[in-house]
Amino acid sequence: xxxxxxxxxxxxxxxxxxxxxxxxxxxxxxxxxxxxxxxxxxxxxxxxxxxxxxxxxxxxxxxxxxxxxxxxxxxxxxxxxxxxxxxxxxxxxxxxxxxxxxxxxxxxxxxxxxxxxxxxxxxxxxxxxxxxxxxxxxxxxxxxxxxxxxxxxxxxxxxxxxxxxxxxxxxxxxxxxxxxxxxxxxxxxxxxxxxxxxxxxxxxxxxxxxxxxxxxxxxxxxxxxxxxxxxxxxxxxxxxxxxxxxxxxxxxxxxxxxxxxxxxxxxxxxxxxxxxxxxxxxxxxxxxxxxxxxxxxxxxxxxxxxxxxxxxxxxxxxxxxxxxxx
Amino acid sequence: xxxxxxxxxxxxxxxxxxxxxxxxxxxxxxxxxxxxxxxxxxxxxxxxxxxxxxxxxxxxxxxxxxxxxxxxxxxxxxxxxxxxxxxxxxxxxxxxxxxxxxxxxxxxxxxxxxxxxxxxxxxxxxxxxxxxxxxxxxxxxxxxxxxxxxxxxxxxxxxxxxxxxxxxxxxxxxxxxxxxxxxxxxxxxxxxxxxxxxxxxxxxxxxxxxxxxxxxxxxxxxxxxxxxxxxxxxxxxxxxxxxxxxxxxxxxxxxxxxxxxxxxxxxxxxxxxxxxxxxxxxxxxxxxxxxxxxxxxxxxxxxxxxxxxxxxxxxxxxxxxxxxxxxxxxxxxxxxx
Numbered sequence: 252x253x254x255x256x257x258x259x260x261x262x263x264x265x266x267x268x269x270x271x272x273x274x275x276x277x278x279x280x281x282x283x284x285x286x287x288x289x290x291x292x293x294x295x296x297x298x299x300x301x302x303x304x305x306x307x308x309x310x311x312x313x314x315x316x317x318x319x320x321x322x323x324x325x326x327x328x329x330x331x332x333x334x335x336x337x338x339x340x341x342x343x344x345x346x347x348x349x350x351x352x353x354x355x356x357x358x359x360x361x362x363x364x365x366x367x368x369x370x371x372x373x374x375x376x377x378x379x380x381x382x383x384x385x386x387x388x389x390x391x392x393x394x395x396x397x398x399x400x401x402x403x404x405x406x407x408x409x410x411x412x413x414x415x416x417x418x419x420x421x422x423x424x425x426x427x428x429x430x431x432x433x434x435x436x437x438x439x440x441x442x443x444x445x446x447x448x449x450x451x452x453x454x455x456x457x458x459x460x461x462x463x464x465x466x467x468x469x470x471x472x473x474x475x476x477x478x479x480x481x482x483x484x485x486x487x488x489x490x491x492x493x494x495x496x497x498x499x500x501x502x503x504x505x506x507x508x509x510x511x512x513x514x515x516x517x518x519x520x521x522x523x524x525x526x527x528x529x530x531x532x533x534x535x536x537x538x539x540x541x542x543x544x545x546x547x548x549x550x551x552x553x554x555x556x557x558x559x560x561x562x563x564x565x566x567x568x569x570x571x572x573x574x575x576x577x
Numbered sequence: 578x579x580x581x582x583x584x585x586x587x588x589x590x591x592x593x594x595x596x597x598x599x600x601x602x603x604x605x606x607x608x609x610x611x612x613x614x615x616x617x618x619x620x621x622x623x624x625x626x627x628x629x630x631x632x633x634x635x636x637x638x639x640x641x642x643x644x645x646x647x648x649x650x651x652x653x654x655x656x657x658x659x660x661x662x663x664x665x666x667x668x669x670x671x672x673x674x675x676x677x678x679x680x681x682x683x684x685x686x687x688x689x690x691x692x693x694x695x696x697x698x699x700x701x702x703x704x705x706x707x708x709x710x711x712x713x714x715x716x717x718x719x720x721x722x723x724x725x726x727x728x729x730x731x732x733x734x735x736x737x738x739x740x741x742x743x744x745x746x747x748x749x750x751x752x753x754x755x756x757x758x759x760x761x762x763x764x765x766x767x768x769x770x771x772x773x774x775x776x777x778x779x780x781x782x783x784x785x786x787x788x789x790x791x792x793x794x795x796x797x798x799x800x801x802x803x804x805x806x807x808x809x810x811x812x813x814x815x816x817x818x819x820x821x822x823x824x825x826x827x828x829x830x831x832x833x834x835x836x837x838x839x840x841x842x843x844x845x846x847x848x849x850x851x852x853x854x855x856x857x858x859x860x861x862x863x864x865x866x867x868x869x870x871x872x873x874x875x876x877x878x879x880x881x882x883x884x885x886x887x888x889x890x891x892x893x894x895x896x897x898x899x900x901x902x903x904x905x906x907x908x909x910x911x912x913x914x
Binding site for chain 1: 638639745746747775776777778779780781783784787802804805806808809810842843846847848849850851852853855856857859860863864
């Protein structure tokens with residue numbers, strides 16, 4: 252485990268609501284090596300964002316991490332008291348959110364927000380903090396960083412705002428950045444600029460990334476490994492090439508089939524019937540079974556465990572039996 | 578000239594949004610300040626046709642005017658300049674009845690079904706209101722018409738009594754489609770209609786669009802920023818940049834041999850399933866403001882191939898080798914001189 256900068260084991264985050272216990276994250280394990288980019292893929296409500304929030308210690312009641320460990324640099328940070336978590340958040344562990352307009356304070360200059368972030372974790376002079384902020388802005392490719400520090404968030408375009416958010420995340424050279432759909436709201440050409448920058452930063456600074464998205468095509472171009480989530484659990488995880496070229500889990504296969512792509516113009520897309528189940532009342536057995544074309548009796552009775560299948564791991568009875576037979 | 582066989586034709590259509598000087602600005606102007614009115618050139622002399630039965634993909638990045646073109650066609654905005662033709666007849670010269678019929682024949686489906694469905698109306702009323710108002714069905718027949726419309730988009734007819742919040746995202750998208758179809762349109766303008774949906778649901782809705790086209794003989798203008806979706810569904814693609822059409826061609830030709838530098842850059846930047854751990858190549862800069870568009874070709878400040886002519890002279894759409902048209906000086910005599 253020594254070479255892992257982040258290791259999550261058996262994480263369970265449940266929300267205790269009046270209509271029952273919502274098992275948003277229900278036994279997730281993943282790990283990250285320095286400089287590695289892990290794509291965390293899933294549809295709305297699959298628990299991918301809650302996984303990210305749990306790692307950062309940002310789960311508020313009625314939500315609670317009920318089980319599992321989160322080791323950052325070998326130290327368990329799951330369920331740390333708030334003051335302790337504050338010391339890590341923004342320093343060793345940073346987050347980039349989908350909409351920078353929501354995360355940047357609209358009435359404060361960029362400088363104020365960035366200097367505050369620097370001073371929160373380090374006792375340096377304001378001038379030194381400002382210099383660090385300008386440096387971070389330059390690193391993400393914002394022209395004239397010294398002048399732009401005096402601007403307000405609304406004076407930036409969407410792509411530039413997201414760069415500012417990334418610059419803030421980079422201020423303390425964190426070991427791990429969790430990015431929650433950071434390019435979903437951006438145009439393709441701007442998205443490419445951001446992705447290029449992120450790739451470069453991961454390579455040059457050794458920062459590891461968890462890239463949360465619903466978009467498999469972004470993961471294909473960016474990530475080293477990919478984990479697919481469904482109904483609060485990882486159903487398949489492995490190297491990008493293995494998962495995208497030879498998906499083992501029927502849900503992964505369905506997701507890939509749903510992506511409009513080359514050479515299938517005008518033909519019907521492979522659609523997954525139905526919709527994701529409610530997390531408050533999951534069916535017994537495999538949660539994907541009601542939508543799965545390959546489901547057998549066993550799938551409806553018994554929940555499949557993650558087992559190694561080639562270079563990947565997948566949680567599927569049918570894929571495991573096919574793997575045993577081969 | 579416009580082909581009379583075209584279902585819809587736009588000829589040199591422009592749309593400008595003008596923000597007048599406010600009171601404080603006017604007073605300041607009297608005292609010698611110089612506050613100008615702000616004009617957004619959303620759509621700048623756009624010409625294109627929609628043939629019957631076609632699926633045309635209208636692609637561009639935010640602020641390029643693609644939604645405005647959709648709204649001009651759907652009759653939500655009136656053009657500032659230029660003419661719109663319906664079955665070869667100028668819309669401005671039609672009688673009020675003909676105009677109403679034309680407008681009813683072109684329906685729009687919006688991006689966010691939660692924002693475009695009235696949260697306090699039941700699905701049945703959302704779908705059934707328009708055909709009753711327009712006299713297509715009587716009040717007594719409304720329930721039947723709603724049931725048919727719901728079944729057509731793959732929803733259980735008993736859902737008519739539910740409110741929008743009781744549906745999932747994919748189901749709400751279907752209600753938006755059912756509402757548009759309830760007045761028997763010929764043309765659907767789909768403005769980013771699948772952008773907000775999860776991939777597996779997006780696939781369901783795209784399949785539904787194609788089934789409906791086969792069943793009802795519809796014509797689509799499919800507005801999207803997602804080239805993957807457009808490539809899948811469209812037979813012809815129109816690319817816009819900052820209010821102007823820069824290229825239009827049959828889908829295969831455009832994706833195989835993009836002629837305009839902007840189209841080439843756009844295609845190079847599309848994330849694809851088969852492109853792994855790639856180095857992202859980027860085009861520099863961002864889209865300029867439509868309040869002060871650059872002179873000459875709108876793309877020249879970001880174009881890697883631009884020459885002195887591009888900053889001076891706006892290129893016009895002209896026939897290109899791939900069978901479509903492109904607005905680029907490289908296609909018409911070069912960028913020097």
